[in-house]
Amino acid sequence: MKWQSLSRTRRVELAMPWLVTLSMVLIWEIAVIAFKVPSFILPGPWEVWQTLVRFHGPIWTHALHTLFTTVVGFAIAVVFGVLLGIAIGSSRLVYNGLYPVLIGFNSVPKVAVVPVLVVWFGIGTVPAVITAFMISFFPIVVNVATGLATVEPELSDVLRSLGAKRRDILMKVGLPRAMPYLFASLKVAITLAFVGSVISETVAANEGIGYLMIQASSRFQIPLVFAGLVVIAALGIVMYVLFALLERRFTGWATRSNQPTTIATGS
């Protein structure tokens, strides 16, 4: 794709995220300088950048660890969420039984659960993986179930009058129909998974960006805390973009044919 060959509006569209980020960084830097904010309260972006460069070794190791726990927790959430979504979306009985429980579960602040997980599994990777899983599976379940529930009744009539079994309808229509919903939820779920693993790391871990940040703040190394935040944000964006690309690749029909794709978010 050549930059010159793009239309003016498209170029502006593509440049927008960078422009906005850059301006925010600039405003931040200017504000910090203008109001003489001390760096242990709020470091400027330049100082954060220098910290990132200086500590890039440990930051990299911890970031990889956080990425690992997040992806593992997220992967479990996808498998579990899709299966549960299928069960809820294709059976009224399961729906009626499980939905209230799920809503209740999703309303529980996950930070409150971490100490319990520590009691069960000890400090370290396992609570982080579980927290990432717990926080990210809900939107997947809801969206898969919604996708299955929006199959046109006439379409399942067509299939049933051909003698299709429930499984046929699920495989031929239900799941493909649910794909756009699934991918929409994956984009949200992966960012939520980061929130989960970092929360757990800040409470009970000896590895990961969350742990690094807690250590740094206890030593008043506020620039390092911010460096950690920047790394998490960057990881979140990268994963989001990855899933957005996958979404475009696999469910292009949905956007091109103006199928509705709603998104349920969880927290």
Next chain:
Amino acid sequence: MTHPFVHLHKVGLTYAGADSGAGTAALEQCTLGVAKGEFVAVVGPSGCGKSSLMKLVTGLVPPSEGSIEVAGREVDGPLKIVGMAFQNPTLLPWRSTLANVMLPLEIVEPHRSRLRSDKAAYVAKAQRLLATVGLTGFDDKPPYQLSGGMQQRASLCRSLIHEPELLMLDEPFGALDAFTREELWAVLQDVWLQQRFTCILVTHDLREAVFLADRVLVMSNRPGRIVSDHTVPLPRPRTLATTFEKDFVDITQRLREEISLVRQGKSPVPVHEVAA
């Protein structure tokens, strides 16, 4: 008619109400027979239970009263020999037109188990069918690149690909413009003249009913039942020119009068004896 292919005897259908109160009676004392290979149209005011009739005949919904027989057997679950098409083409947007047409082959035996080994033959068959409805060259196109009329043609192909003995059409051309609709009447008639499946067409377009059907049944207001039965003696193949002939216009006119009586809740006179 001694042994109709499709036979409804005093069928009633009541949808359960939202609360435990009285439900909606969609059909009541509905009796009709359709011979094998016959093309029957059912007309009636909107909401009189035409779509419900389709669901009953195909076994998608069980009757509350009465009995339904298709091909000499009591209907007690979804039939497997049926093709269906609706007003909404309901093509799968993630499949190409060809793959959409071939969907029933992935479900109906014996095609289901043969599909993989005889792929080429089945593809050729689907392409031939697409050609008969004038959709050559659209195999690989996804549905959203087809116009409404083309989508409906593809939907018609999908309902016919597995050579069903019974074709059920629920206002299949209702959403199309007049030109496309009349074009598709001819297409459907051609396919039917070739394959001679039994066909039940639900429509609110009286000209469509008379153009396509051997027999036109008029349904009463809800709860629906068949209140009159008209044989259409016009020779086939019928063309657009037929629709301007006196016989055609007369039948259509009579149907129109009956429907307007039915809509006022009156019974059309004279009441024709319904084949039972």
